[in-house]
Amino acid sequence: MYNIKGILYSIMNSEPAESTDSKIAYFIYQNIDSLDNVSATQLAKMCNVSTSAITRFCKKLGLDGFYDLYYLIKSYQRDPEAKPDKKFNIHKCPSKSISLTDYIDLQVKEIETLKDNLDVDKVFDLAHLLYEYKTIYLMGISQSLSSALNLQAALSFNGIFSQVISIPVKQKEILSNLSEETLVIIFSESGNFIKNTFGKEKLVSILSFNNCLQWLLYQGKAKKHLPLP
Numbered sequence: 200m201y202n203i204k205g206i207l208y209s210i211m212n213s214e215p216a217e218s219t220d221s222k223i224a225y226f227i228y229q230n231i232d233s234l235d236n237v238s239a240t241q242l243a244k245m246c247n248v249s250t251s252a253i254t255r256f257c258k259k260l261g262l263d264g265f266y267d268l269y270y271l272i273k274s275y276q277r278d279p280e281a282k283p284d285k286k287f288n289i290h291k292c293p294s295k296s297i298s299l300t301d302y303i304d305l306q307v308k309e310i311e312t313l314k315d316n317l318d319v320d321k322v323f324d325l326a327h328l329l330y331e332y333k334t335i336y337l338m339g340i341s342q343s344l345s346s347a348l349n350l351q352a353a354l355s356f357n358g359i360f361s362q363v364i365s366i367p368v369k370q371k372e373i374l375s376n377l378s379e380e381t382l383v384i385i386f387s388e389s390g391n392f393i394k395n396t397f398g399k400e401k402l403v404s405i406l407s408f409n410n411c412l413q414w415l416l417y418q419g420k421a422k423k424h425l426p427l428p
Contacts, residue, residue, distance in 0.1 A: 203271040204228060205340040206260055209365035212344075219248050223256045227272070234272050239265040261368035329354065332382035335361040338370050339386035346386045 210224035226246045227234065234242070242265075243250045257268050329335065335354070339347035347363045354361050364370050374383065 202340060203231070203275045205344070206271075206367060209340055209344070209367075210259070213366060219252050220256050220259060222246055223248060223253065231272055231275060235276075237269070237272075259366070259368055261371055328382060329359055332380060334378070334381045335359065336373055336381065336383045337361050337363045337386070338365070338383060339363070340365055340367070343386035347384075350384070 207224040207228040211221050211228070214221040214224075223242075223246050227242075230245075237245075239253050240250050243253045246253070253265060253268075257264055260268070262268055262271075337347040337351055339345075344363070344365050347365075351361050351363050364373060370385075377383065
């Protein structure tokens, strides 16, 4: 299932603030909990845009129409795990009950886990792939997007150009037209977004790091790279 807030973030981050799509995304993001039984016409009026603008907005998200957008809004409203006080918890404890010291200790534990389980050979293999391919796309959404942006910045310092793609419809477009010279790395917190959106037939698992699954996709290839232990 789509992460509706993650998609709205992607629109707001990639579009000018004064653009129609950005205004619609911002309004939905700010008022998502109160959009009960809203119609396309009503939403257009609330956003001060035309109904056709709402339709175009839905298409930009890769949705068939307003009904799909409304379904995502309702799904978010019904999902207790999507709420901030539920989403941002540590070890099933509400975030408000975790002290700063506890949080730091947990991060140290995560780093120690990485130290104990990191396969340096796999990291070098990935580095070779990054130098091998001429075109590199990094894809992510919501929390996973920050990982893609961090990798892009690191690659730029090493003279490697990459593009971060966060809009689902653009991701689909690129993935449906892959060439043999294109490397795509997709970051997904759970992996479900990628599987549900693009299917499993092209996915090749390469690395798991701090609950952020990363995938390589190759057009028409089933060859595995860097298999998990």
